[in-house]
Amino acid sequence: MILAADEVARSLNGAWDLLNRRAQGLARFEFGEASFWRSFGAPFLAAPAFVVSLAADRLQAGLFEGGSLFDNASVVARAGFDFAALWLTLPLLGIALASSLRVGRGLVPFIIVCNWSCVLAAAILAVPSLMLAIGWATAALATLYSVAAIVIIMQMRWFTAKITLGVTSGVALMLATCDGLVGLGVLRALV
Secondary structure: OOOOHHHHHHHHHHHHHHHOOOHHHHHHOOOOHHHHHHHHHHHHHOHHHHHHHHHHHHHHOOOOOOOOOOOOHHHHHHHHHHHHHHHHHHHHHHHHHHHHHOOOOOHHHHHHHHHHHHHHHHHHHHHHHHHHHOOOOOHHHHHHHHHHHHHHHHHHHHHHHHHHHOOOHHHHHHHHHHHHHHHHOHHHHHO
């Protein structure tokens, strides 16, 4: 399950195309069984974004001075939950609704595209966190930037669901909205 540089470049270029609503980006992805399993290596490419988000969370918790980046279990768990939610929410919604949406064949390509597009989503979400962590934005401004980032990601998720699963714009909007609500932390507040 080693990721080849060629596959990473093609898949990230495809995700970039989808972010910009270019359906031809789907042609850049491989949709075989081996590609499906390799796509689960994509989160490792977003590890720097996780570290940036963790640093911003530590700063907001007043823990940035001294200590290790990973010394507070609750802050690490929160950042880990957010990171996992970014990867898991939309594919799990697709899996849960697959039979009612009648998207059986489109589900595997959908999960592959979601895995790769999450690398871009994590990078987009890391920008406000980085700005907060290095002092270029206040907490309120970073929150505003994060909401804007989530809207951009929701647009990418909507387009991805629409063209990969072949569902209507309304169904794709529902999937993207549920995914965005998780991104905004609604479910975190309930957990």
